[in-house]
Amino acid sequence: MSNITLRIIDHTGDTVLADLDADTVCAEVNALDGERWVFVDGRMVRRDALANIDIAENATVLVTARWSLDWSEHLTKCTALRALNGFIP
Numbered sequence: 594m595s596n597i598t599l600r601i602i603d604h605t606g607d608t609v610l611a612d613l614d615a616d617t618v619c620a621e622v623n624a625l626d627g628e629r630w631v632f633v634d635g636r637m638v639r640r641d642a643l644a645n646i647d648i649a650e651n652a653t654v655l656v657t658a659r660w661s662l663d664w665s666e667h668l669t670k671c672t673a674l675r676a677l678n679g680f681i682p
Contacts, residue, residue, distance in 0.1 A: 596650050601625065602657045615648045628659035 594618055595614035599621055600607055622631060631640050632655040634640065638646055650656065 597648055598653045600653065600655050602655065604658065618648060618654050619644045622654070622656055630657045630659055631655070632657075656657065 595612065595617075597618050598612045599610040599613055599618050601621075603636060613621070620641065621679055622629070629640055632639050632645060633643075633648055634652050657673075
């Protein structure tokens, strides 16, 4: 049994899907529209390469919309991502 957690974050909030296997994670990520950034246990990976990565049991996969590089918006979202990943208490 797999125990991969998929967290999808976009402008409407976030969705968490738990207890997934790697094939289901890949299918869910590929079904998302638009450009996305994908992180597997904090490591950024190419979305199209996700199927070739050995996702460990108990891994966390984080998917975010690819944001514009407006400095203030970028800084706010980076801070939010760091908080979500436990880097900010």
